Each structure stands twice: as structure tokens, then as C-alpha cells.
Amino acid sequence: MVLQRAPQRAVVWGYGDAKARTTLTLNKKVYHTISRDEPADKLGESIWSVTLDAETDEGPFEVIVTQPVANGSLASISLNNVLYGDVWLCSGQSNMQMTVIDIFNASTEIANAANYPKIRVFTAALRESSSPVEELLGIVQRWSVASPSSIGGPSYQYTSAVCWLYGRMIHVALNNRPIGLIATSWGGTPIEFWMPPPALQECGIKKKKRIPFESYGQPNFQRLTATNSELYNAMIYPFTRMVITGAIWYQGESNAYQNRDKYSCMFSKMIQYWRQVWNTRTNGITDLNFPFGFVQLSTNEKSGSVVGGFPWIRWYQTFGVGHVPNNVIPNVFMAAAMDLRDDDGNIHPRTKEDIGYRLSRAGLAVFYKQNVEYLGPIISNAVVTSGSTNIDITYTSVTGIELRNGNGFEVCCRGAANCANDNQWFAAPASLKGGLTITLTVPNSCVSQTIYGFRYLWRETPCLFKQAAVYSATDSNLPSPPYLKIF
Numbered sequence: 001m002v003l004q005r006a007p008q009r010a011v012v013w014g015y016g017d018a019k020a021r022t023t024l025t026l027n028k029k030v031y032h033t034i035s036r037d038e039p040a041d042k043l044g045e046s047i048w049s050v051t052l053d054a055e056t057d058e059g060p061f062e063v064i065v066t067q068p069v070a071n072g073s074l075a076s077i078s079l080n081n082v083l084y085g086d087v088w089l090c091s092g093q094s095n096m097q098m099t100v101i102d103i104f105n106a107s108t109e110i111a112n113a114a115n116y117p118k119i120r121v122f123t124a125a126l127r128e129s130s131s132p133v134e135e136l137l138g139i140v141q142r143w144s145v146a147s148p149s150s151i152g153g154p155s156y157q158y159t160s161a162v163c164w165l166y167g168r169m170i171h172v173a174l175n176n177r178p179i180g181l182i183a184t185s186w187g188g189t190p191i192e193f194w195m196p197p198p199a200l201q202e203c204g205i206k207k208k209k210r211i212p213f214e215s216y217g218q219p220n221f222q223r224l225t226a227t228n229s230e231l232y233n234a235m236i237y238p239f240t241r242m243v244i245t246g247a248i249w250y251q252g253e254s255n256a257y258q259n260r261d262k263y264s265c266m267f268s269k270m271i272q273y274w275r276q277v278w279n280t281r282t283n284g285i286t287d288l289n290f291p292f293g294f295v296q297l298s299t300n301e302k303s304g305s306v307v308g309g310f311p312w313i314r315w316y317q318t319f320g321v322g323h324v325p326n327n328v329i330p331n332v333f334m335a336a337a338m339d340l341r342d343d344d345g346n347i348h349p350r351t352k353e354d355i356g357y358r359l360s361r362a363g364l365a366v367f368y369k370q371n372v373e374y375l376g377p378i379i380s381n382a383v384v385t386s387g388s389t390n391i392d393i394t395y396t397s398v399t400g401i402e403l404r405n406g407n408g409f410e411v412c413c414r415g416a417a418n419c420a421n422d423n424q425w426f427a428a429p430a431s432l433k434g435g436l437t438i439t440l441t442v443p444n445s446c447v448s449q450t451i452y453g454f455r456y457l458w459r460e461t462p463c464l465f466k467q468a469a470v471y472s473a474t475d476s477n478l479p480s481p482p483y484l485k486i487f
Contacts, residue, residue: 001143002180004243005084006054015045016067022048025064059083085178087244090163092251094187103352110152119146123158124184128230132237165356184235188213190254193231199269240281246291256309264316291367298337299461310460333362336481339468376478391440400473406430412453413446453486
């Protein structure tokens with residue numbers, strides 16, 4: 001396993017008899033504590049907890065815990081090959097749960113896993129609970145050293161591809177710093193299942209009856225039922241005693257047609273409450289604003305003509321700004337994925353290496369403060385010319401833009417109220433004006449009319465693979481994210 005490195009202090013806990021004296025030894029240091037009086041699990045055991053000194057040495061170390069038992073002897077357990085590093089939690093629905101064995105280039109990725117023995121992986125089992133539980137109700141993969149067998153595990157069981165690729169890439173960029181990766185995700189689940197009740201209440205989400213969902217973590221894609229907060233209770237809350245560096249998230253498909261317009265509130269409140277609970281349950285050690293990365297929704301269908309709900313979820317994932325980091329929620333970063341089309345994979349594109357690259361670059365820049373390019377071009381200004389024949393769009397965050405084609409931009413000119421109607425948006429081809437500015441040519445049907453708004457890549461599947469219109473000129477794998485502007 002991996003414990004959180006200095007400057008933070010790691011927390012180790014376990015179970016035993018009530019009010020029993022527990023001794024923990026690690027790196028020649030001895031810690032003593034007394035387990036609590038009240039039971040914390042179905043066996044009637046009580047929790048003991050030790051906050052370790054901050055540790056800069058990565059190890060490996062052995063952790064030995066002893067506790068007296070009724071007959072006067074000592075019960076002892078030990079954990080071997082424990083490292084200190086950065087711990088990241090990975091959660092969401094099926095695109096986070098999707099395993100390494102299911103992606104493009106899987107055989108190479110799995111074969112090379114043995115080259116990263118300082119990465120350790122853990123996968124929680126799929127369980128739900130009506131109330132928060134202290135101990136996981138099931139484990140699919142116990143803490144394991146990265147290897148072909150641990151990374152190349154069974155489909156949709158372990159190891160999460162996005163989690164692994166993100167962890168591997170930051171591990172290399174951080175000069176092989178130990179990385180602990182905790183995967184706890186469940187396919188087909190809406191965000192409401194992962195939110196604590198107070199977060200739901202703040203967004204006006206009432207408790208629901210149990211609703212069906214397709215579980216990609218069960219044989220034959222079974223239809224199961226669950227309700228709000230049940231996965232938070234069983235698959236997030238048990239980890240909140242553990243000091244972590246941050247979390248990454250890939251979810252939203254199941255909200256494209258369920259509480260879609262509340263997604264911005266739900267997503268921001270989920271992040272806020274996760275941070276608060278972690279900070280509280282680790283006695284202020286886990287950062288109250290720990291880094292939170294996410295993947296914008298990728299693609300869904302093959303025609304490229306369906307607007308659907310995906311563009312709105314992408315927009316609400318950025319809290320209505322169009323990109324992160326922004327001023328709405330601090331210390332959040334993202335990977336755009338709307339151009340990573342995989343028709344055979346459909347809603348589960350196998351193009352996860354590109355996602356790992358984009359997300360890791362963002363994490364390295366936003367949290368680790370490395371001087372790496374991580375954002376595609378971000379729209380900073382739009383000017384409608386006199387007569388409404390052109391719109392000039394200027395970008396920021398990059399030193400140059402690549403206009404790969406002129407597709408994907410649309411304008412609305414039939415009245416502000418009609419902008420809510422997808423049939424009232426008309427294609428406006430783009431051309432490069434110079435520097436960081438492009439020009440949209442207003443279609444004839446809109447010439448001399450008021451332009452009420454423009455949007456970019458507003459489709460469930462907006463382009464062919466890596467054929468969005470605008471990319472960074474200095475990193476061809478960083479696209480400009482989808483955008484919406486109502487004047």
C-alpha cells in the first residue's frame with residue numbers, strides 16, 4: 001500500500017476490542033492508542049486510529065500492530081512493503097470503471113506495468129448502503145504492486161484504465177514518486193448516488209425510490225437498483241479516514257437525461273462535501289481544497305447529428321464557464337474528451353491513453369505546479385462585426401492555435417428565445433484570421449440579423465477522432481473545449 005507522504009501526516013486505523021491498548025510500530029517509531037468504546041462494525045469491534053509523523057522517506061517500511069486479547073497474549077498483524085507517496089482516489093461510472101484490458105494498446109500497457117513497482121493499486125467492490133459505513137463491504141483487489149497480473153485484471157473488475165494511466169503518467173513526471181491509486185466506481189450510476197444527503201438537499205434533490213440502472217460491473221450487464229447517497233455511503237465514506245492527495249472523476253453519462261440542469265450544482269456540491277468530510281475525518285490533515293480532476297464527457301453515437309444531453313453535461317461540468325480551473329470551485333482540473341471518438345466503443349471509447357495524457361498534464365500543472373502545457377485554447381473574447389457578417393473569436397492560454405478545420409461552430413439569429421431550440425442554430429464555418437483569432441462567417445440566413453449567440457462542438461459526438469476545429473499549436477493533443485455564448 002501507499003501512505004500519504006510529508007508534509008501531510010498519514011492516518012492508519014483498524015479494528016479490535018473496545019478500550020484496548022493498541023501499539024503500532026513503523027520505521028523505528030512506536031505509537032500507542034486506545035480503541036474506542038462504541039462498536040463500529042457488525043462484529044462489534046471498535047476502531048483504533050493512529051496519526052503518524054510526517055515522513056519524507058518513501059520506504060519501503062513494515063507496519064506492525066499489536067493488541068492484547070482476552071487470554072493475555074498479543075494479537076499481531078503486519079503490513080509489508082509499505083511506501084510513502086501520493087494517494088489518489090478514482091471514482092465515477094463505467095468510463096472510470098473500464099479496465100486496462102479493455103482499452104486500445106492494452107497489451108503493451110499491461111506488459112510494461114512491471115516497470116512501475118512504486119505504483120500500488122486497490123479496487124473496491126460494488127456495494128451500496130442506506131447509511132454511511134466505516135469499513136468497506138467488499139474488496140475486489142487488495143493493495144497490489146503494479147504488475148501485468150494486477151494491472152491486466154478481468155474486464156470491468158480491475159484495474160481502472162483512467163486511474164492507472166493518470167497515476168502512471170504523474171509517477172513518471174514526478175521522478176518515480178510512489179503513487180497509491182484507489183479505484184471505487186460503478187458503471188451506469190448517476191451522480192446522486194455518490195453525493196451525501198446534505199449536498200443533495202442544497203441542490204433541491206429529494207430522496208427517490210430505488211431506481212434501476214445498468215451495472216457494467218456485473219456479469220451480463222445486469223439491471224440493478226439503488227438510490228441517492230447509497231454509493232457514497234458504501235464506496236466513498238469508508239475511505240474518508242485516509243489522508244489523500246486528491247481525487248479524479250469520470251461520470252455524467254447517466255445524468256444526460258436525469259437532473260441534467262442541476263448537474264452544475266450537484267457536481268460542485270459533491271466536490272465541496274467530499275472535501276469537507278475528508279478534512280474533518282482526518283482531523284484537518286487532508287486539504288480542505290484537495291485537487292479534484294475530472295474527464296469531460298466523451299462521445300455517444302455515430303451519426304454526429306444528435307445534440308442530446310451530453311453537450312449540456314460537458315458545460316455544467318465546468319460550472320457554466322467552459323473550462324477549469326475557474327473561480328467557481330478552486331483547485332479543479334479537467335481533460336477534454338469530446339474529440340476522442342471510437343464508434344465501436346460507442347459510449348465507452350477505448351481511447352483512454354489520450355485521456356490519461358490530458359488529465360495528467362492538467363494535474364501536474366494545477367496541483368504539482370509543473371511548467372507544462374495543459375489547456376487547449378480557451379475563448380477569451382468574441383466580437384460581432386458590423387452588419388453581422390463575421391464573428392471574431394480570440395483565444396487565450398496558448399501561444400498559438402491550430403485550426404484543423406472550420407467545422408463545429410454555430411450561431412443563433414432568430415431571437416433570443418429561439419436559442420433554446422436546437423433547430424435554430426446554423427453552421428458558421430471558421431477561418432484563421434491571424435495570431436490567436438479566428439473568424440466565423442455568418443450564414444446567409446443570419447446576415448443583417450442580430451446574432452444572439454454562438455456555440456462550439458454542441459453535439460453528443462461532435463467530430464471525427466481528433467478532428468475538432470481548434471487545438472493548441474504547440475501541443476496537438478490539447479483541443480479547445482466545447483463552448484456556449486449567449487450575447
